[in-house]
Amino acid sequence: MTKTREAHEDHVAFERPSRHARIMRGIVAPVFGLLAVACVAFGALNATVWRPSSEIAASADVSGRYMMTDPGVLSMVSSRSTLVVRDNGSAKTRACVALATRKDAAGWLAGHTYTRITGMSDWQTLTTSRQKASGTAIQDDQSVTFESSDMWRSVTCSDDGHVTLPATAATSDVIALIDTGSAKAKSTVTIHWVREQLPDFATPLYFIAGLLAVMTVLSASVFAMPISKRRKGASEPKPVEPEEITIAEAFAGSWRQLKHKLAPRRSSKPRRRHAAGTPVEETAASNADETHDAGTPVVIDPLSRNLVADIQQAQPAEQPQPVGEPEEHASPASADHTGHDAAEPADDAETTGSDNPPAAYQPRRHPHHVRPEHPGDHDRQVSADAAHSYASLNETWYPGSAQSVQAGAQPAAADTPGENDEPKQAAEAQPQDDATANPTSSQSTGLRSARTHAPAQVNVEATSVIDPKELQAYFARWAAQQEHDGADGGEQESIKE
Amino acid sequence: MTSRITRIAAAALAAVCMMTVAGCEGQIPQPAASAEHTDKPDVTAAQERRIRAKILKVVNAANGAKSVDGLDERMSGPELAIRTSEITIAQTTGALDAKTNIPSKMTQAVIPTDSGWPRSIFTITTTTSDQQSQRLLVMVQDNAHSNYKLWGVARLFQGAKLPKFPVTSIGAQMGTAKDTGLVATPQQAVTQYADVLQNGSSSPYASKFTDDYFRQELTKLSQTVQEGMERNAGTQQQTFEAVNGQIKVMRSSDGGDLVVAQINSEWTRQAGEGRESQPASDSEKALFGNGTATSTMKVTYVNVIALYVPPAGSHQKITAVGAERQPVKVEAI
Numbered sequence: 061m062t063k064t065r066e067a068h069e070d071h072v073a074f075e076r077p078s079r080h081a082r083i084m085r086g087i088v089a090p091v092f093g094l095l096a097v098a099c100v101a102f103g104a105l106n107a108t109v110w111r112p113s114s115e116i117a118a119s120a121d122v123s124g125r126y127m128m129t130d131p132g133v134l135s136m137v138s139s140r141s142t143l144v145v146r147d148n149g150s151a152k153t154r155a156c157v158a159l160a161t162r163k164d165a166a167g168w169l170a171g172h173t174y175t176r177i178t179g180m181s182d183w184q185t186l187t188t189s190r191q192k193a194s195g196t197a198i199q200d201d202q203s204v205t206f207e208s209s210d211m212w213r214s215v216t217c218s219d220d221g222h223v224t225l226p227a228t229a230a231t232s233d234v235i236a237l238i239d240t241g242s243a244k245a246k247s248t249v250t251i252h253w254v255r256e257q258l259p260d261f262a263t264p265l266y267f268i269a270g271l272l273a274v275m276t277v278l279s280a281s282v283f284a285m286p287i288s289k290r291r292k293g294a295s296e297p298k299p300v301e302p303e304e305i306t307i308a309e310a311f312a313g314s315w316r317q318l319k320h321k322l323a324p325r326r327s328s329k330p331r332r333r334h335a336a337g338t339p340v341e342e343t344a345a346s347n348a349d350e351t352h353d354a355g356t357p358v359v360i361d362p363l364s365r366n367l368v369a370d371i372q373q374a375q376p377a378e379q380p381q382p383v384g385e386p387e388e389h390a391s392p393a394s395a396d397h398t399g400h401d402a403a404e405p406a407d408d409a410e411t412t413g414s415d416n417p418p419a420a421y422q423p424r425r426h427p428h429h430v431r432p433e434h435p436g437d438h439d440r441q442v443s444a445d446a447a448h449s450y451a452s453l454n455e456t457w458y459p460g461s462a463q464s465v466q467a468g469a470q471p472a473a474a475d476t477p478g479e480n481d482e483p484k485q486a487a488e489a490q491p492q493d494d495a496t497a498n499p500t501s502s503q504s505t506g507l508r509s510a511r512t513h514a515p516a517q518v519n520v521e522a523t524s525v526i527d528p529k530e531l532q533a534y535f536a537r538w539a540a541q542q543e544h545d546g547a548d549g550g551e552q553e554s555i556k557e
Numbered sequence: 558m559t560s561r562i563t564r565i566a567a568a569a570l571a572a573v574c575m576m577t578v579a580g581c582e583g584q585i586p587q588p589a590a591s592a593e594h595t596d597k598p599d600v601t602a603a604q605e606r607r608i609r610a611k612i613l614k615v616v617n618a619a620n621g622a623k624s625v626d627g628l629d630e631r632m633s634g635p636e637l638a639i640r641t642s643e644i645t646i647a648q649t650t651g652a653l654d655a656k657t658n659i660p661s662k663m664t665q666a667v668i669p670t671d672s673g674w675p676r677s678i679f680t681i682t683t684t685t686s687d688q689q690s691q692r693l694l695v696m697v698q699d700n701a702h703s704n705y706k707l708w709g710v711a712r713l714f715q716g717a718k719l720p721k722f723p724v725t726s727i728g729a730q731m732g733t734a735k736d737t738g739l740v741a742t743p744q745q746a747v748t749q750y751a752d753v754l755q756n757g758s759s760s761p762y763a764s765k766f767t768d769d770y771f772r773q774e775l776t777k778l779s780q781t782v783q784e785g786m787e788r789n790a791g792t793q794q795q796t797f798e799a800v801n802g803q804i805k806v807m808r809s810s811d812g813g814d815l816v817v818a819q820i821n822s823e824w825t826r827q828a829g830e831g832r833e834s835q836p837a838s839d840s841e842k843a844l845f846g847n848g849t850a851t852s853t854m855k856v857t858y859v860n861v862i863a864l865y866v867p868p869a870g871s872h873q874k875i876t877a878v879g880a881e882r883q884p885v886k887v888e889a890i
Contacts, residue, residue, distance in 0.1 A: 112582045132588030161597060163672045167701030183582050203702030210608045210704045213601065232589045233597060259583035 147221025
């Protein structure tokens with residue numbers, strides 16, 4: 061019932077967003093978006109139509125004979141400037157413009173009234189002020205002409221009242237001194253600059269537009285979410301991060317799979333050699349899983365298991381059974397305990413009998429696991445067991461390939477009565493079936509050991525495909541031998557009786 | 558209602574656009590606050606070159622025309638008197654003396670940074686084409702409405718060592734006739750040197766001055782004339798006097814002053830009884846012209862001397878580094 065109500069509430073919340081979300085998505089985000097578009101538009105305009113002009117021309121209307129710019133006026137926009145003086149009056153007089161230092165101009169203007177050009181009020185207008193220079197004026201008849209003075213760094217004069225003087229590389233200590241030639245003259249002074257570096261307003265606007273676009277997206281998404289949903293609550297359990305697999309674990313797992321694939325299989329059934337200590341119930345369950353996921357390897361992390369506890373758990377089930385006592389397990393789970401074949405010599409006692417078929421054709425019996433008391437004995441028993449498993453067939457069909465004989469396998473073979481009979485059978489069958497075979501007891505024992513532990517050493521020719529004709533001949537001989545043995549036995553029993 | 562809102566919105570948009578357009582040119586610049594300009598050289602090297610060229614143009618024009626007209630446009634002080642005399646003599650002799658040559662190229666210019674007037678520029682020329690010694694030119698601008706004029710020329714002595722001055726881009730400083738901190742004020746040095754020229758080694762100031770070429774030549778000439786006058790039972794007397802106010806001083810980098818001043822001298826020669834005193838040289842003859850000789854002849858010389866006055870405590874003597882001497886007037890008394 062509670063889940064139903066929550067689902068209903070979620071459905072309602074999905075259909076009707078909160079007021080906060082509506083404001084963020086309906087008002088704030090559009091405002092940011094519009095501002096971003098506006099910034100882009102203004103940036104484009106500033107880069108094209110409204111781009112700052114590289115040429116600046118500021119002018120002022122002045123009257124009087126002398127005008128002088130303040131230091132720094134000529135270079136306040138650019139180091140390259142051009143000063144133009146245009147006579148607005150009717151009386152054309154010779155006007156001159158000179159570049160000089162302030163002290164030279166002050167010396168020339170001593171005692172005269174002049175117009176100062178102090179700067180710009182805007183980009184098109186020069187600011188002026190009128191004042192009188194200190195000092196005593198020198199009479200004109202005692203003075204050299206304006207244009208012939210040695211003090212000017214450069215001077216230009218014109219008779220029509222229109223003078224243009226370029227000032228290149230003007231520094232702040234250079235001023236322009238203008239002599240219109242008459243105290244009643246009315247002129248227009250214009251200063252032209254060519255700006256080398258124009259102000260860039262487009263780039264900042266583009267940058268702001270980008271920020272506003274980001275804010276638009278955030279306002280419509282993150283900022284519109286409830287605060288509780290922006291970050292995970294502290295009450296919610298944190299997801300368990302998968303445990304990181306160490307290099308050693310990865311190597312061990314890979315090696316285990318490779319070893320499992322490369323190891324020789326004694327049968328077509330998969331075996332769990334390393335399932336020691338696993339409880340029976342778990343083993344059964346794992347087998348059920350294996351049945352379900354056939355072909356999928358099960359990785360067992362040995363580091364995550366308490367092997368000592370597993371052994372202790374497994375021992376109570378094994379202790380009631382005496383060591384080496386033969387016990388058969390009919391369950392499929394116990395059939396996988398083939399890795400602990402050290403007790404097979406005890407099983408062989410049951411299988412030894414002249415009336416039994418060769419071991420290779422008998423249903424395989426799986427002895428119960430018996431832990432060897434000594435590791436060396438365990439290996440020896442494993443070898444003996446393995447040799448016994450292939451006793452009859454190997455002795456018959458792989459006689460001459462036993463090149464490497466392991467001594468450890470001989471005592472087990474010698475202790476087994478059935479093992480002593482098989483070489484005899486092979487010795488009798490050898491001259492008839494296989495001329496290349498060499499059925500000796502020691503060689504056959506060694507061959508079993510070699511097949512068990514070193515299959516790579518088996519002769520390739522001996523492991524070739526068995527001809528069905530040969531197989532039929534073998535069974536025919538075997539049947540005849542059984543009949544012959546049965547007749548001999550009957551005779552012996554009758555003699556005994 | 559809607560149209561009103563539309564008009565208001567349009568006006569606001571237009572205002573915003575205008576504001577944006579107005580601000581597109583950037584912030585209106587203001588004149589940079591300039592540093593103190595009084596420490597800048599009065600003229601640049603290029604200006605000095607132009608000024609010197611203008612002066613030499615006028616001088617060479619006068620020399621070529623052998624006319625003194627227009628010399629005062631670019632000459633003043635003792636050099637105006639000397640050049641006038643030279644041209645006058647040249648009018649008689651037909652050629653200017655070789656010593657009147659002024660090289661057009663310079664090796665060093667000393668430009669002051671002083672703001673007021675008069676201003677001086679000291680320029681050292683190269684040697685002449687006939688390997689005469691370098692000339693020390695003193696160009697003076699009396700006021701802002703006048704141009705620089707060649708005030709004095711002194712031929713530098715062979716091996717003379719001038720003090721060091723700042724380069725033209727930095728500028729030197731002008732001195733005055735009353736500069737202190739020296740072994741003697743410039744005016745005192747000139748006065749004492751005039752006494753040494755007049756009295757020789759017997760002058761009380763002789764120990765303050767090193768021996769120089771100008772004094773040696775004057776001594777030789779005086780001795781030669783004295784021998785002739787003694788043979789004719791005549792007498793001679795030469796007086797030297799520093800001209801007041803005709804002194805230009807430039808302070809050097811090592812603390813001393815380079816002083817260029819005018820010293821006028823009068824050489825009065827009186828022959829023995831019943832004899833006439835004649836001009837002693839071609840220059841005097843040219844200047845004397847067709848005058849009637851008497852027993853007494855007075856020759857007025859204009860001397861321009863250049864002295865280096867070392868700073869006090871330097872254990873150096875005042876040294877004459879250059880001079881010029883020209884008779885400007887010969888008269889029979």
